[in-house]
Structures are given as structure tokens and as C-alpha cells.
Amino acid sequence: MRPRWRKVLHDLWDNKARTLLVVFSIAVGVFSIGVISGAYQIISNDMSVSYAANNPSNIEIRTANYNDDVLASIRNSHSVKDAEGRRVINFRVRTQDSDQWVALDVVALESFSENQVNLLVPVLGAVEANKDEILLEKDALKKLKVTVGDYLVFELPDGTLKELKIVGIVQDVSTGAGDFLAPPFAYIEMNTFPTLRQPELFNRAYVTVTEGEDDISYIREVGADLKDKLEKNGTVVVRTRFSEKHKHPLADTVNAILGILLALGILIVFLSSSLIANTLSALLSQHLRHIGVIKLVGGRNKQVFAMYFTLIMAFGVLALLIAIPLGGQGAYGLALFISSEMRFNLLGYRIVPMAMIIQVAVGLLVPLVAGLMPVLSGSRITVLRALSGDLAGDENKPHKAGEDRVPWFDYMLVQFTRILSSRGIHFPRPFIISLRNTFRRRGRLC
Numbered sequence: 001m002r003p004r005w006r007k008v009l010h011d012l013w014d015n016k017a018r019t020l021l022v023v024f025s026i027a028v029g030v031f032s033i034g035v036i037s038g039a040y041q042i043i044s045n046d047m048s049v050s051y052a053a054n055n056p057s058n059i060e061i062r063t064a065n066y067n068d069d070v071l072a073s074i075r076n077s078h079s080v081k082d083a084e085g086r087r088v089i090n091f092r093v094r095t096q097d098s099d100q101w102v103a104l105d106v107v108a109l110e111s112f113s114e115n116q117v118n119l120l121v122p123v124l125g126a127v128e129a130n131k132d133e134i135l136l137e138k139d140a141l142k143k144l145k146v147t148v149g150d151y152l153v154f155e156l157p158d159g160t161l162k163e164l165k166i167v168g169i170v171q172d173v174s175t176g177a178g179d180f181l182a183p184p185f186a187y188i189e190m191n192t193f194p195t196l197r198q199p200e201l202f203n204r205a206y207v208t209v210t211e212g213e214d215d216i217s218y219i220r221e222v223g224a225d226l227k228d229k230l231e232k233n234g235t236v237v238v239r240t241r242f243s244e245k246h247k248h249p250l251a252d253t254v255n256a257i258l259g260i261l262l263a264l265g266i267l268i269v270f271l272s273s274s275l276i277a278n279t280l281s282a283l284l285s286q287h288l289r290h291i292g293v294i295k296l297v298g299g300r301n302k303q304v305f306a307m308y309f310t311l312i313m314a315f316g317v318l319a320l321l322i323a324i325p326l327g328g329q330g331a332y333g334l335a336l337f338i339s340s341e342m343r344f345n346l347l348g349y350r351i352v353p354m355a356m357i358i359q360v361a362v363g364l365l366v367p368l369v370a371g372l373m374p375v376l377s378g379s380r381i382t383v384l385r386a387l388s389g390d391l392a393g394d395e396n397k398p399h400k401a402g403e404d405r406v407p408w409f410d411y412m413l414v415q416f417t418r419i420l421s422s423r424g425i426h427f428p429r430p431f432i433i434s435l436r437n438t439f440r441r442r443g444r445l446c
Contacts, residue, residue: 034327085202125168140184178249
């Protein structure tokens with residue numbers, strides 16, 4: 001191995017604290033970019049696939065109570081592929097051994113076996129609830145410490161209490177998908193409502209369209225026609241909601257959140273690049289005499305540049321070895337957290353190639369850009385300046401004919417202090433010296 005490459009290895013190994021500082025500075029930025037870009041790729045794909053797999057409704061119509069005849073008229077309407085009526089009522093519930101009440105939206109279906117819209121995914125226990133039985137959505141377990149076989153106590157509008165047996169746990173990624181602050185859901189058959197002293201009537205209609213399932217304009221047009229038809233028949237329409245089949249209702253919200261996180265990740269990259277530039281400048285200041293000796297024995301500018309360029313690339317490669325595996329885990333962890341809050345499923349852990357490519361580009365290019373100017377200035381330094389330890393070179397520049405020896409800033413500073421002194425205002429000399437040194441190296445100041 002050539003001596004200059006042995007020197008690069010010694011620079012990496014001898015000062016471990018400096019190496020770790022630079023490597024972790026790069027790794028933090030690369031990790032943050034990898035987490036955000038990887039989570040964005042996972043969520044943008046899995047969110048839509050998971051949502052569409054449960055055949056979500058394109059139109060949700062919230063109405064006053066209506067019966068089977070009105071539901072039949074909705075099903076017979078133009079452009080309606082399928083329609084299901086349900087009744088959604090909010091109850092206060094608690095477990096048998098607790099006094100803490102929890103709000104729960106109870107959804108009543110005509111038949112679990114004939115359900116074709118907003119499908120339920122079984123998680124544990126039975127997939128259908130019979131009379132006086134209930135299925136819980138799995139998010140309800142965050143507030144209710146129950147399991148299959150336990151009983152829920154319902155408080156009815158007249159103050160009486162009724163109990164229903166929990167026979168299964170399901171997941172519903174469609175109902176309430178547009179409102180992640182909605183209460184948890186539970187599901188019963190319509191014939192259980194007399195036990196809860198509720199009429200066996202519908203107050204929701206979930207509709208899918210025959211074509212244009214991802215055309216929001218067409219969906220709105222069909223929804224407007226259905227609303228007009230219901231109101232003409234005397235059914236009061238409280239609210240309508242529209243959604244595309246392959247786009248989660250909260251997709252834009254999640255993308256906005258990830259965009260903000262991406263901006264923070266980019267900011268971290270810029271902050272780490274400034275730390276890298278300062279560290280490399282300090283490194284070159286310490287190695288001035290090394291560079292002088294290398295050039296004194298015949299080393300050329302290109303060789304010095306190649307040495308420190310390789311050192312920068314080594315920092316980047318070491319950072320990538322840390323950031324890429326952790327970034328992949330962090331991306332999936334962030335996507336898993338968001339999916340649990342937004343009630344959709346992920347398709348499993350995987351490496352995102354695009355995120356890895358972005359990490360490699362950031363991990364190699366950012367250190368190179370941040371350290372390019374210090375390395376160029378260090379490789380071009382003269383032997384005299386290197387051996388004298390003068391990186392700035394201000395004192396050793398030859399004076400050219402006609403050139404003002406006093407820099408313009410020093411001249412302006414002297415004139416300014418003289419004007420203030422004539423008016424009885426005096427600055428301490430250390431303050432003037434520190435102000436001059438601040439602007440002495442304008443590249444460092446920038």
C-alpha cells in the first residue's frame with residue numbers, strides 16, 4: 001500500500017472521536033431522509049391497496065330513519081352497483097368489572113354473510129354476530145380491556161343497562177376512514193337492536209358505483225342524483241361523503257405530514273453538512289504541515305486532493321453502513337405507527353429501493369459538497385504557507401503594485417471608529433479586533 005493511502009487509514013483510525021463525529025453527523029441526515037422517503041413509499045402503496053381490498057363505498061349517505069323500500073330504490077338507481085343500508089348509533093359502554101364508560105359507535109348490518117360493501121376482516125373469534133352478540137373493531141381494544149367471550153354493558157337512552165356478548169374481533173379499514181378521531185366501532189345484526197331499544201331502521205347508505213370508481217367528479221354527480229331522489233321521496237339527507245376506491249380519504253393528510261417531516265429531514269442534512277465542513281476545515285488546519293511535507297518531497301496537488309477526497313468518501317461509506325439498515329427499520333416503524341392510527345394494514349416489511357438510492361446519493365454527495373472547498377484550498381496551498389501554518393495566507397500574499405495594502409473593511413472600520421471617537425464614543429480595542437477577525441476570512445463567514 002502506498003504511503004499516502006496508509007496516511008488516510010491512520011487519519012480515520014488514530015482520531016476515533018473525530019471520525020465518529022463526522023460519521024454520525026452524516027448518518028443522522030441520511031437516516032432521516034431514509035426514514036421519510038421509505039415511509040412515504042410504503043404508505044403511498046399499502047394505504048391504497050389495503051383500503052381498496054375491502055371494497056369501500058364510493059358514497060356514504062347519512063339520513064334520517066328509512067326502511068327497506070327506500071334502500072331498494074337506492075339499489076335500483078342509475079349507476080349504482082351495490083348499496084347497503086346500516087344503522088349507526090352511539091352508545092356508552094363499559095366492561096362488567098369497570099365503572100369507566102367509553103363512547104362506542106354500534107353499526108347494525110342486515111346480514112354479515114351477505115355483506116358486500118365495507119368488508120370486515122376477521123382478526124379473532126367469530127366472523128358473524130348473532131342476536132344479542134357483538135363484534136368489536138380491534139381499535140376498540142385500546143380503550144376496552146376485553147377479549148372474546150366477555151360481556152359489554154350498554155347504557156340505553158332511558159338509563160337502563162343491557163349486556164351483549166363479544167364473540168369476535170374484526171378490522172374495518174373503510175367505515176370511518178375519513179375521520180381518525182371517530183369513536184371505535186362495534187358490529188351487530190339488525191335483529192339485536194330491539195334489545196337495545198332501537199328501531200330496526202337504517203340511517204346510513206353505503207353505495208358503490210358501476211363505473212368510474214376513481215373518478216371523484218363522476219362519483220359526486222351520482223351522489224347528488226341520489227340525494228335529490230331521496231329528498232323528493234321525503235327522506236331527510238343529513239350529509240353525504242364521497243371517496244375514490246383506490247385512494248384512502250386521508251391520503252392527502254398523510255402526504256402533507258410526511259412532506260413536513262421531509263422538510264425537517266432536509267434541514268437536518270444541511271445542518272450536518274455545515275458540521276462536516278467545519279470539521280474538515282479543522283482537520284486541514286491540523287494537517288497543514290503534513291501537506292507541506294508531502295509537497296516538499298514531490299507530492300502534487302492532485303495527489304493531496306485524492307487523499308482527502310478518499311477520506312471524505314470513507315466518512316460517507318461508514319455513515320451509509322449505519323444509516324441504511326436503521327433507515328429501513330425506521331421507515332417501516334413510522335409507516336406501521338401511521339397505519340395503526342389511520343386503521344389500515346401494511347403489506348409487510350421490505351426494503352424500498354428508491355429510499356436506498358436516495359440515501360446513497362445523500363450520503364456520498366453531501367459530504368463531498370460540504371468538504372469540497374476546504375479540500376481544494378488545502379490541496380492548492382503552497383509549501384511555504386503549509387509549513388508556516390498559515391491557511392488563510394493573508395500575511396504571506398505578495399504585494400502587487402498599485403494594490404492597497406489595507407483591506408477595504410479595515411479602512412471602513414478605522415474611519416467609522418474615528419467618526420465615533422470625535423463624538424466621544426469609544427469602542428474597546430478587543431471588540432474592534434474581534435470584529436475585524438470576523439470579516440477577515442469571508443469564505444469562513446459565509
